[in-house]
Amino acid sequence: MIGCLGKRIRPRILGRRIESNVPEVIYKILDEPVSKDEVQGKTDIPQTLEEFMAEMKESRSDAKTFALRLREMVVLLEQRTRTAKIQEYLYRHVASSSIPKQLHCLALKLANEHSNNAAARLQLPSAELVPALVDNSYFHFVLASDNVLAASVVATSLVKNALIPENFVLHIITDRKTYSPMQAWFSLHPLAPAIIEVKALHQFDWLSKGKVPVLEAMEKDQRVRSQFRGGSSAIVANNTEKPQVIAAKLQALSPKYNSLMNHIRIHLPELFPSLNKVVFLDDDIVIQTDLSPLWDIDMNGKVNGAVETCRGEDTFVMSKRFKSYLNFSHPLIAKSFDPKECAWAYGMNIFDLEAWRKTNISLTYYHWLEENLKSDLSLWQLGTLPPGLIAFHGHVHVIDPFWHMLGLGYQDNTTLADAETAGVIHFNGRAKPWLDIAFPQLRPLWAKYINFSDKFIKGCHIRAS
Numbered sequence: 001m002i003g004c005l006g007k008r009i010r011p012r013i014l015g016r017r018i019e020s021n022v023p024e025v026i027y028k029i030l031d032e033p034v035s036k037d038e039v040q041g042k043t044d045i046p047q048t049l050e051e052f053m054a055e056m057k058e059s060r061s062d063a064k065t066f067a068l069r070l071r072e073m074v075v076l077l078e079q080r081t082r083t084a085k086i087q088e089y090l091y092r093h094v095a096s097s098s099i100p101k102q103l104h105c106l107a108l109k110l111a112n113e114h115s116n117n118a119a120a121r122l123q124l125p126s127a128e129l130v131p132a133l134v135d136n137s138y139f140h141f142v143l144a145s146d147n148v149l150a151a152s153v154v155a156t157s158l159v160k161n162a163l164i165p166e167n168f169v170l171h172i173i174t175d176r177k178t179y180s181p182m183q184a185w186f187s188l189h190p191l192a193p194a195i196i197e198v199k200a201l202h203q204f205d206w207l208s209k210g211k212v213p214v215l216e217a218m219e220k221d222q223r224v225r226s227q228f229r230g231g232s233s234a235i236v237a238n239n240t241e242k243p244q245v246i247a248a249k250l251q252a253l254s255p256k257y258n259s260l261m262n263h264i265r266i267h268l269p270e271l272f273p274s275l276n277k278v279v280f281l282d283d284d285i286v287i288q289t290d291l292s293p294l295w296d297i298d299m300n301g302k303v304n305g306a307v308e309t310c311r312g313e314d315t316f317v318m319s320k321r322f323k324s325y326l327n328f329s330h331p332l333i334a335k336s337f338d339p340k341e342c343a344w345a346y347g348m349n350i351f352d353l354e355a356w357r358k359t360n361i362s363l364t365y366y367h368w369l370e371e372n373l374k375s376d377l378s379l380w381q382l383g384t385l386p387p388g389l390i391a392f393h394g395h396v397h398v399i400d401p402f403w404h405m406l407g408l409g410y411q412d413n414t415t416l417a418d419a420e421t422a423g424v425i426h427f428n429g430r431a432k433p434w435l436d437i438a439f440p441q442l443r444p445l446w447a448k449y450i451n452f453s454d455k456f457i458k459g460c461h462i463r464a465s
Contacts, residue, residue: 026064026066028067029064029067030067030070038072039075039079045069046069046073047073100434100435100436102460103147103148103460103462106456107178107181110148110182110184110185110456111181117184119187119188120183121187122183124183125196129195133171133197136275136276136277139167139291139292139294139295141169141170141278141279142170142173142278143170143282144173144265144283148181150283150432150434151182151185152449153286153433153446154281154283154285155186155191156450158194159194160449161289161291162292165191165193167292169195169197170194171199172197173271175260179198182198185456206267206270262384263384265346265349265351266362266384266388268356269353275353277295277353277354278351279294279349279350280348282347284426284432285347285348285424285426285427286424286446287424288420288425288445289424294350294399299352299397302396303351303359304349304350304397305349305351305352305398305399306397306399306404307399307404307406308401309344309406314413314414316413317413317414320342320343321340321343322339322341322343325385325389326379326390327378330375330378332375332379336390337393343385344389344396346384347424347428348404355395361395364390365387368391372387402422404422404423404424405418405419405422406426407426407428408426408429408445409427409430409433410429410430416441416444420445433445433446440465444464447465450462450464452464
Protein backbone atom coordinates (compact mmCIF):
# COMPACT_ATOMS: atom_id res chain seq x y z
CA MET A 1 0.00 0.00 0.00
CA ILE A 2 2.69 2.52 1.01
CA GLY A 3 4.52 1.92 -2.28
CA CYS A 4 1.70 3.48 -4.25
CA LEU A 5 0.54 6.02 -1.66
CA GLY A 6 2.65 8.74 -3.23
CA LYS A 7 1.17 8.06 -6.65
CA ARG A 8 -2.36 8.08 -5.27
CA ILE A 9 -2.11 11.43 -3.48
CA ARG A 10 -0.07 13.19 -6.19
CA PRO A 11 -2.67 15.47 -7.83
CA ARG A 12 -3.25 14.89 -11.55
CA ILE A 13 -5.87 15.86 -14.12
CA LEU A 14 -6.03 13.88 -17.37
CA GLY A 15 -2.57 12.46 -16.59
CA ARG A 16 -0.89 15.90 -16.15
CA ARG A 17 0.35 17.15 -12.82
CA ILE A 18 -1.30 20.23 -11.43
CA GLU A 19 0.09 22.63 -8.90
CA SER A 20 -0.13 21.48 -5.29
CA ASN A 21 0.73 22.90 -1.89
CA VAL A 22 2.19 19.53 -0.86
CA PRO A 23 6.01 19.64 -1.13
CA GLU A 24 7.51 17.41 -3.85
CA VAL A 25 9.78 15.66 -1.32
CA ILE A 26 6.73 14.01 0.30
CA TYR A 27 5.69 12.44 -3.01
CA LYS A 28 9.25 11.31 -3.63
CA ILE A 29 9.63 9.56 -0.27
CA LEU A 30 6.23 7.89 -0.41
CA ASP A 31 6.95 6.68 -3.96
CA GLU A 32 10.10 4.81 -2.95
CA PRO A 33 9.89 0.96 -2.81
CA VAL A 34 9.37 -0.50 0.62
CA SER A 35 12.07 -2.70 2.14
CA LYS A 36 10.86 -5.54 4.34
CA ASP A 37 13.49 -4.58 6.96
CA GLU A 38 12.66 -0.88 6.83
CA VAL A 39 11.16 -0.67 10.32
CA GLN A 40 12.86 -3.68 11.88
CA GLY A 41 14.35 -2.94 15.30
CA LYS A 42 12.92 0.58 15.51
CA THR A 43 11.12 1.19 18.77
CA ASP A 44 10.24 4.88 18.48
CA ILE A 45 7.75 4.65 15.61
CA PRO A 46 4.37 6.25 16.42
CA GLN A 47 1.70 3.63 17.04
CA THR A 48 -1.32 5.79 16.32
CA LEU A 49 -2.26 8.85 14.29
CA GLU A 50 -2.62 10.77 17.57
CA GLU A 51 0.98 9.94 18.57
CA PHE A 52 2.20 10.87 15.08
CA MET A 53 0.49 14.29 15.13
CA ALA A 54 1.74 15.01 18.66
CA GLU A 55 5.32 14.24 17.58
CA MET A 56 5.06 16.43 14.48
CA LYS A 57 3.68 19.39 16.44
CA GLU A 58 6.32 19.06 19.15
CA SER A 59 9.32 18.65 16.81
CA ARG A 60 8.06 21.07 14.14
CA SER A 61 9.59 18.72 11.57
CA ASP A 62 10.25 19.64 7.96
CA ALA A 63 8.39 17.99 5.07
CA LYS A 64 11.03 15.28 4.56
CA THR A 65 10.95 14.17 8.20
CA PHE A 66 7.16 14.31 8.16
CA ALA A 67 7.06 11.97 5.13
CA LEU A 68 9.67 9.58 6.55
CA ARG A 69 7.88 9.23 9.88
CA LEU A 70 4.50 8.84 8.16
CA ARG A 71 5.98 6.18 5.93
CA GLU A 72 7.47 4.27 8.87
CA MET A 73 4.19 4.35 10.78
CA VAL A 74 2.14 3.11 7.81
CA VAL A 75 4.65 0.34 7.00
CA LEU A 76 4.63 -0.85 10.62
CA LEU A 77 0.83 -0.87 10.81
CA GLU A 78 0.66 -2.63 7.44
CA GLN A 79 2.98 -5.39 8.64
CA ARG A 80 1.04 -5.83 11.88
CA THR A 81 -2.27 -5.98 10.03
CA ARG A 82 -0.89 -8.60 7.65
CA THR A 83 0.44 -10.70 10.54
CA ALA A 84 -2.86 -10.46 12.42
CA LYS A 85 -4.86 -11.47 9.35
CA ILE A 86 -2.63 -14.45 8.67
CA GLN A 87 -2.86 -15.56 12.31
CA GLU A 88 -6.64 -15.30 12.12
CA TYR A 89 -6.71 -17.39 8.94
CA LEU A 90 -4.41 -19.99 10.53
CA TYR A 91 -6.53 -20.24 13.70
CA ARG A 92 -9.70 -20.59 11.62
CA HIS A 93 -8.01 -23.25 9.49
CA VAL A 94 -7.05 -25.25 12.59
CA ALA A 95 -10.50 -24.80 14.15
CA SER A 96 -12.37 -25.82 11.00
CA SER A 97 -10.13 -28.77 10.10
CA SER A 98 -10.16 -30.53 13.46
CA ILE A 99 -13.00 -32.64 14.85
CA PRO A 100 -14.57 -31.10 17.97
CA LYS A 101 -14.29 -33.40 20.96
CA GLN A 102 -18.09 -33.36 21.35
CA LEU A 103 -18.58 -34.81 17.87
CA HIS A 104 -15.82 -37.36 18.47
CA CYS A 105 -17.55 -38.31 21.72
CA LEU A 106 -20.91 -38.69 19.92
CA ALA A 107 -19.42 -41.01 17.31
CA LEU A 108 -17.75 -43.16 19.98
CA LYS A 109 -20.89 -43.44 22.13
CA LEU A 110 -23.01 -44.37 19.12
CA ALA A 111 -20.45 -46.92 17.91
CA ASN A 112 -20.52 -48.50 21.37
CA GLU A 113 -24.33 -48.51 21.31
CA HIS A 114 -24.22 -50.17 17.87
CA SER A 115 -22.09 -52.98 19.33
CA ASN A 116 -24.17 -53.55 22.46
CA ASN A 117 -27.75 -52.77 21.49
CA ALA A 118 -29.61 -54.66 18.78
CA ALA A 119 -32.07 -51.75 18.49
CA ALA A 120 -29.16 -49.63 17.23
CA ARG A 121 -28.47 -52.09 14.39
CA LEU A 122 -31.79 -52.02 12.59
CA GLN A 123 -31.94 -52.53 8.85
CA LEU A 124 -32.51 -49.07 7.40
CA PRO A 125 -35.03 -49.02 5.92
CA SER A 126 -37.01 -52.04 7.10
CA ALA A 127 -37.51 -54.89 4.62
CA GLU A 128 -41.06 -53.90 3.62
CA LEU A 129 -39.86 -50.39 2.67
CA VAL A 130 -36.84 -51.44 0.59
CA PRO A 131 -38.80 -51.31 -2.72
CA ALA A 132 -39.29 -47.56 -2.16
CA LEU A 133 -35.53 -47.04 -2.55
CA VAL A 134 -35.82 -47.55 -6.32
CA ASP A 135 -39.39 -46.30 -6.78
CA ASN A 136 -39.45 -43.09 -8.83
CA SER A 137 -42.89 -42.14 -7.53
CA TYR A 138 -41.15 -41.04 -4.30
CA PHE A 139 -39.09 -37.87 -3.81
CA HIS A 140 -35.49 -39.02 -3.45
CA PHE A 141 -32.85 -37.02 -1.58
CA VAL A 142 -29.16 -37.90 -1.23
CA LEU A 143 -26.93 -36.77 1.64
CA ALA A 144 -23.23 -37.71 1.81
CA SER A 145 -21.68 -37.13 5.23
CA ASP A 146 -19.29 -38.49 7.84
CA ASN A 147 -20.73 -36.17 10.50
CA VAL A 148 -23.59 -37.77 12.44
CA LEU A 149 -24.80 -34.58 14.11
CA ALA A 150 -24.78 -32.61 10.88
CA ALA A 151 -26.60 -35.41 9.03
CA SER A 152 -29.22 -35.55 11.78
CA VAL A 153 -29.98 -31.83 11.40
CA VAL A 154 -30.33 -32.10 7.61
CA ALA A 155 -32.59 -35.15 7.92
CA THR A 156 -34.71 -33.71 10.73
CA SER A 157 -35.17 -30.34 9.03
CA LEU A 158 -36.05 -32.07 5.74
CA VAL A 159 -38.72 -34.28 7.28
CA LYS A 160 -40.18 -31.80 9.76
CA ASN A 161 -40.79 -29.24 7.01
CA ALA A 162 -42.24 -31.77 4.54
CA LEU A 163 -45.96 -31.49 3.85
CA ILE A 164 -46.20 -35.18 2.92
CA PRO A 165 -43.14 -36.79 4.58
CA GLU A 166 -44.29 -40.32 3.68
CA ASN A 167 -43.34 -39.48 0.08
CA PHE A 168 -39.75 -38.63 1.04
CA VAL A 169 -36.83 -41.05 0.78
CA LEU A 170 -33.49 -39.88 2.17
CA HIS A 171 -30.41 -41.87 1.08
CA ILE A 172 -27.58 -41.20 3.54
CA ILE A 173 -24.13 -42.18 2.24
CA THR A 174 -21.26 -42.35 4.70
CA ASP A 175 -17.81 -43.88 4.99
CA ARG A 176 -16.79 -47.15 6.64
CA LYS A 177 -15.72 -45.66 9.98
CA THR A 178 -18.92 -43.62 10.39
CA TYR A 179 -21.35 -46.30 9.25
CA SER A 180 -21.96 -47.84 12.69
CA PRO A 181 -22.54 -44.51 14.50
CA MET A 182 -24.74 -43.26 11.65
CA GLN A 183 -26.82 -46.45 11.59
CA ALA A 184 -27.14 -46.36 15.37
CA TRP A 185 -28.36 -42.75 15.37
CA PHE A 186 -31.07 -43.24 12.76
CA SER A 187 -32.09 -46.62 14.21
CA LEU A 188 -32.68 -44.99 17.58
CA HIS A 189 -34.05 -41.72 16.17
CA PRO A 190 -36.42 -42.73 13.37
CA LEU A 191 -38.05 -40.04 11.24
CA ALA A 192 -41.15 -41.95 10.17
CA PRO A 193 -43.15 -41.74 8.03
CA ALA A 194 -40.20 -40.63 5.88
CA ILE A 195 -37.95 -43.44 4.67
CA ILE A 196 -34.28 -43.30 5.66
CA GLU A 197 -31.54 -45.41 4.12
CA VAL A 198 -28.06 -45.50 5.65
CA LYS A 199 -25.38 -47.01 3.47
CA ALA A 200 -21.59 -47.01 3.53
CA LEU A 201 -19.53 -46.45 0.42
CA HIS A 202 -18.01 -49.90 0.59
CA GLN A 203 -21.53 -51.38 0.38
CA PHE A 204 -22.12 -50.00 -3.11
CA ASP A 205 -21.38 -52.65 -5.73
CA TRP A 206 -20.27 -50.07 -8.27
CA LEU A 207 -17.46 -48.69 -6.08
CA SER A 208 -16.06 -52.18 -5.47
CA LYS A 209 -15.83 -53.07 -9.16
CA GLY A 210 -12.55 -52.22 -10.87
CA LYS A 211 -10.97 -48.77 -10.95
CA VAL A 212 -12.89 -45.68 -9.95
CA PRO A 213 -11.37 -42.64 -11.71
CA VAL A 214 -12.11 -40.12 -8.98
CA LEU A 215 -10.51 -42.35 -6.33
CA GLU A 216 -7.32 -42.56 -8.38
CA ALA A 217 -7.38 -38.81 -8.92
CA MET A 218 -7.83 -38.19 -5.20
CA GLU A 219 -4.85 -40.40 -4.33
CA LYS A 220 -2.67 -38.50 -6.79
CA ASP A 221 -4.07 -35.20 -5.54
CA GLN A 222 -3.11 -36.11 -1.95
CA ARG A 223 0.48 -36.83 -3.00
CA VAL A 224 0.76 -33.63 -5.02
CA ARG A 225 -0.64 -31.50 -2.20
CA SER A 226 1.80 -32.93 0.36
CA GLN A 227 4.73 -32.05 -1.87
CA PHE A 228 3.42 -28.85 -3.42
CA ARG A 229 1.88 -27.11 -0.42
CA GLY A 230 4.45 -27.85 2.26
CA GLY A 231 1.89 -27.76 5.04
CA SER A 232 0.32 -24.86 6.92
CA SER A 233 3.63 -23.80 8.52
CA ALA A 234 5.26 -23.26 5.14
CA ILE A 235 2.21 -21.39 3.85
CA VAL A 236 2.01 -18.85 6.69
CA ALA A 237 5.81 -18.37 6.64
CA ASN A 238 5.60 -16.86 3.15
CA ASN A 239 6.34 -13.14 3.52
CA THR A 240 5.46 -12.10 -0.01
CA GLU A 241 1.97 -13.44 -0.68
CA LYS A 242 -1.17 -11.53 0.19
CA PRO A 243 -3.20 -12.73 3.18
CA GLN A 244 -6.12 -13.67 0.91
CA VAL A 245 -3.85 -15.97 -1.11
CA ILE A 246 -2.52 -17.56 2.07
CA ALA A 247 -6.11 -18.07 3.27
CA ALA A 248 -6.99 -19.84 0.01
CA LYS A 249 -3.96 -22.14 0.31
CA LEU A 250 -4.79 -22.98 3.92
CA GLN A 251 -8.33 -23.80 2.90
CA ALA A 252 -6.96 -26.11 0.22
CA LEU A 253 -5.30 -28.17 2.96
CA SER A 254 -8.63 -28.88 4.65
CA PRO A 255 -9.39 -32.62 4.72
CA LYS A 256 -12.86 -31.82 3.39
CA TYR A 257 -11.48 -30.90 -0.02
CA ASN A 258 -9.86 -34.28 -0.49
CA SER A 259 -12.73 -36.31 0.95
CA LEU A 260 -14.68 -38.81 -1.13
CA MET A 261 -17.79 -37.48 0.63
CA ASN A 262 -17.16 -34.23 -1.23
CA HIS A 263 -16.60 -35.92 -4.61
CA ILE A 264 -19.38 -38.48 -4.38
CA ARG A 265 -22.01 -36.39 -6.19
CA ILE A 266 -20.20 -36.89 -9.51
CA HIS A 267 -21.05 -40.63 -9.20
CA LEU A 268 -24.78 -40.27 -8.61
CA PRO A 269 -25.88 -41.88 -11.92
CA GLU A 270 -23.82 -45.00 -11.12
CA LEU A 271 -24.70 -45.12 -7.42
CA PHE A 272 -28.44 -44.87 -8.10
CA PRO A 273 -28.93 -46.56 -11.49
CA SER A 274 -32.69 -47.00 -11.01
CA LEU A 275 -33.50 -43.41 -10.10
CA ASN A 276 -34.48 -40.69 -12.56
CA LYS A 277 -34.10 -37.61 -10.39
CA VAL A 278 -32.58 -36.80 -6.99
CA VAL A 279 -31.95 -33.72 -4.89
CA PHE A 280 -28.42 -33.74 -3.47
CA LEU A 281 -27.95 -32.08 -0.08
CA ASP A 282 -24.71 -31.01 1.62
CA ASP A 283 -24.43 -31.71 5.34
CA ASP A 284 -23.96 -28.04 6.28
CA ILE A 285 -27.42 -26.95 5.19
CA VAL A 286 -30.73 -26.53 6.99
CA ILE A 287 -34.07 -27.02 5.21
CA GLN A 288 -36.77 -24.54 6.22
CA THR A 289 -39.57 -25.39 3.80
CA ASP A 290 -41.22 -28.28 1.98
CA LEU A 291 -38.91 -29.40 -0.86
CA SER A 292 -41.41 -31.43 -2.85
CA PRO A 293 -42.06 -28.50 -5.27
CA LEU A 294 -38.53 -29.04 -6.60
CA TRP A 295 -39.90 -32.02 -8.52
CA ASP A 296 -42.30 -29.69 -10.37
CA ILE A 297 -39.47 -27.60 -11.83
CA ASP A 298 -39.07 -28.10 -15.58
CA MET A 299 -35.33 -28.58 -16.11
CA ASN A 300 -35.66 -28.05 -19.88
CA GLY A 301 -33.39 -31.00 -20.59
CA LYS A 302 -30.62 -29.73 -18.29
CA VAL A 303 -28.90 -31.94 -15.73
CA ASN A 304 -28.17 -29.70 -12.74
CA GLY A 305 -30.73 -27.40 -11.15
CA ALA A 306 -28.75 -24.83 -9.16
CA VAL A 307 -28.84 -21.29 -7.81
CA GLU A 308 -26.60 -18.77 -9.57
CA THR A 309 -24.10 -16.89 -7.41
CA CYS A 310 -23.25 -13.85 -9.54
CA ARG A 311 -26.22 -11.62 -8.77
CA GLY A 312 -28.22 -10.73 -5.69
CA GLU A 313 -28.55 -8.15 -2.95
CA ASP A 314 -25.63 -9.56 -0.93
CA THR A 315 -22.75 -8.55 -3.20
CA PHE A 316 -20.20 -10.21 -0.91
CA VAL A 317 -21.72 -13.66 -1.34
CA MET A 318 -23.51 -13.33 -4.67
CA SER A 319 -20.68 -11.97 -6.81
CA LYS A 320 -19.05 -15.21 -7.94
CA ARG A 321 -18.12 -15.81 -11.56
CA PHE A 322 -15.83 -18.35 -13.19
CA LYS A 323 -12.86 -16.05 -12.52
CA SER A 324 -13.58 -16.42 -8.78
CA TYR A 325 -12.73 -20.14 -8.91
CA LEU A 326 -10.59 -20.82 -11.99
CA ASN A 327 -7.10 -19.53 -12.73
CA PHE A 328 -7.46 -17.54 -15.94
CA SER A 329 -3.74 -16.76 -16.02
CA HIS A 330 -3.31 -20.40 -17.08
CA PRO A 331 -3.62 -20.69 -20.87
CA LEU A 332 -5.65 -23.91 -20.67
CA ILE A 333 -8.34 -22.17 -18.64
CA ALA A 334 -8.12 -18.89 -20.53
CA LYS A 335 -8.75 -20.49 -23.93
CA SER A 336 -11.59 -22.71 -22.70
CA PHE A 337 -13.86 -20.53 -20.58
CA ASP A 338 -15.24 -17.03 -20.09
CA PRO A 339 -14.05 -15.42 -16.83
CA LYS A 340 -17.27 -13.38 -16.57
CA GLU A 341 -19.58 -16.38 -16.83
CA CYS A 342 -21.90 -16.69 -13.84
CA ALA A 343 -21.02 -19.36 -11.29
CA TRP A 344 -23.55 -21.50 -9.44
CA ALA A 345 -23.58 -23.28 -6.09
CA TYR A 346 -23.32 -26.79 -4.74
CA GLY A 347 -25.23 -27.54 -1.54
CA MET A 348 -28.80 -28.02 -2.74
CA ASN A 349 -28.96 -29.28 -6.32
CA ILE A 350 -31.61 -31.02 -8.41
CA PHE A 351 -29.97 -33.67 -10.60
CA ASP A 352 -31.84 -35.18 -13.55
CA LEU A 353 -30.06 -38.52 -13.66
CA GLU A 354 -31.82 -39.59 -16.88
CA ALA A 355 -30.46 -36.55 -18.71
CA TRP A 356 -27.06 -36.94 -17.01
CA ARG A 357 -26.60 -40.49 -18.34
CA LYS A 358 -26.85 -39.15 -21.89
CA THR A 359 -23.89 -36.78 -21.40
CA ASN A 360 -20.11 -36.97 -20.87
CA ILE A 361 -20.23 -34.91 -17.66
CA SER A 362 -18.46 -37.50 -15.49
CA LEU A 363 -15.71 -38.08 -18.07
CA THR A 364 -15.20 -34.32 -18.36
CA TYR A 365 -14.87 -34.09 -14.57
CA TYR A 366 -12.24 -36.84 -14.50
CA HIS A 367 -10.36 -35.25 -17.41
CA TRP A 368 -10.06 -31.87 -15.72
CA LEU A 369 -9.06 -33.38 -12.37
CA GLU A 370 -6.20 -35.03 -14.22
CA GLU A 371 -5.28 -31.78 -16.00
CA ASN A 372 -5.17 -29.95 -12.67
CA LEU A 373 -2.84 -32.60 -11.23
CA LYS A 374 -0.56 -32.36 -14.27
CA SER A 375 -0.34 -28.60 -13.74
CA ASP A 376 0.58 -28.90 -10.03
CA LEU A 377 -2.90 -27.77 -8.96
CA SER A 378 -2.53 -24.48 -10.83
CA LEU A 379 -5.90 -24.58 -12.67
CA TRP A 380 -7.75 -24.08 -9.38
CA GLN A 381 -6.79 -24.27 -5.73
CA LEU A 382 -9.47 -26.03 -3.76
CA GLY A 383 -12.77 -27.82 -3.65
CA THR A 384 -15.01 -29.77 -5.99
CA LEU A 385 -16.91 -26.74 -7.30
CA PRO A 386 -14.25 -25.64 -9.86
CA PRO A 387 -14.21 -29.00 -11.70
CA GLY A 388 -17.99 -29.07 -11.24
CA LEU A 389 -18.32 -25.69 -12.97
CA ILE A 390 -16.35 -27.14 -15.88
CA ALA A 391 -18.03 -30.55 -16.06
CA PHE A 392 -21.60 -29.17 -15.86
CA HIS A 393 -20.83 -26.30 -18.23
CA GLY A 394 -23.88 -25.96 -20.49
CA HIS A 395 -25.91 -28.42 -18.40
CA VAL A 396 -27.16 -26.08 -15.63
CA HIS A 397 -30.76 -24.95 -15.17
CA VAL A 398 -30.95 -21.85 -12.96
CA ILE A 399 -33.49 -22.08 -10.12
CA ASP A 400 -34.94 -19.41 -7.86
CA PRO A 401 -32.49 -18.21 -5.15
CA PHE A 402 -35.20 -18.84 -2.55
CA TRP A 403 -34.17 -22.49 -2.69
CA HIS A 404 -30.59 -21.89 -1.59
CA MET A 405 -29.21 -19.03 0.54
CA LEU A 406 -25.43 -19.17 0.79
CA GLY A 407 -22.64 -17.71 2.88
CA LEU A 408 -23.75 -18.34 6.46
CA GLY A 409 -20.41 -19.99 7.25
CA TYR A 410 -17.99 -17.33 6.06
CA GLN A 411 -19.59 -13.96 6.68
CA ASP A 412 -21.95 -12.61 9.30
CA ASN A 413 -23.67 -9.95 7.19
CA THR A 414 -26.75 -12.16 6.85
CA THR A 415 -29.37 -11.29 9.44
CA LEU A 416 -31.53 -13.83 11.22
CA ALA A 417 -34.63 -12.29 9.63
CA ASP A 418 -33.19 -12.59 6.12
CA ALA A 419 -32.07 -16.18 6.68
CA GLU A 420 -35.48 -17.20 7.93
CA THR A 421 -37.04 -16.23 4.58
CA ALA A 422 -35.00 -18.77 2.58
CA GLY A 423 -36.13 -22.29 1.77
CA VAL A 424 -32.67 -23.73 2.37
CA ILE A 425 -29.79 -22.03 4.17
CA HIS A 426 -26.20 -23.09 3.65
CA PHE A 427 -23.40 -22.68 6.18
CA ASN A 428 -20.75 -22.92 3.47
CA GLY A 429 -17.39 -21.64 4.69
CA ARG A 430 -15.25 -22.37 7.73
CA ALA A 431 -17.69 -21.25 10.44
CA LYS A 432 -19.78 -24.41 10.50
CA PRO A 433 -22.67 -24.31 12.98
CA TRP A 434 -21.26 -27.27 14.98
CA LEU A 435 -17.97 -25.43 15.58
CA ASP A 436 -17.10 -22.86 18.24
CA ILE A 437 -16.29 -20.36 15.49
CA ALA A 438 -19.88 -20.38 14.19
CA PHE A 439 -21.62 -17.01 14.02
CA PRO A 440 -23.74 -16.93 17.21
CA GLN A 441 -26.68 -15.01 15.71
CA LEU A 442 -27.11 -17.63 12.94
CA ARG A 443 -26.42 -20.85 14.86
CA PRO A 444 -29.97 -21.06 16.35
CA LEU A 445 -31.33 -21.73 12.85
CA TRP A 446 -29.32 -24.96 12.90
CA ALA A 447 -29.53 -25.81 16.60
CA LYS A 448 -33.36 -25.74 16.64
CA TYR A 449 -33.33 -29.17 14.98
CA ILE A 450 -31.31 -30.80 17.76
CA ASN A 451 -32.94 -32.30 20.84
CA PHE A 452 -30.50 -31.20 23.53
CA SER A 453 -32.20 -33.41 26.12
CA ASP A 454 -31.29 -36.54 24.12
CA LYS A 455 -29.05 -38.81 26.21
CA PHE A 456 -26.29 -38.99 23.58
CA ILE A 457 -26.31 -35.23 23.03
CA LYS A 458 -26.28 -34.50 26.75
CA GLY A 459 -23.68 -37.18 27.40
CA CYS A 460 -21.27 -35.49 25.02
CA HIS A 461 -21.97 -31.97 26.36
CA ILE A 462 -23.29 -30.70 23.04
CA ARG A 463 -25.05 -27.44 23.82
CA ALA A 464 -27.23 -24.96 21.97
CA SER A 465 -24.62 -22.20 22.21
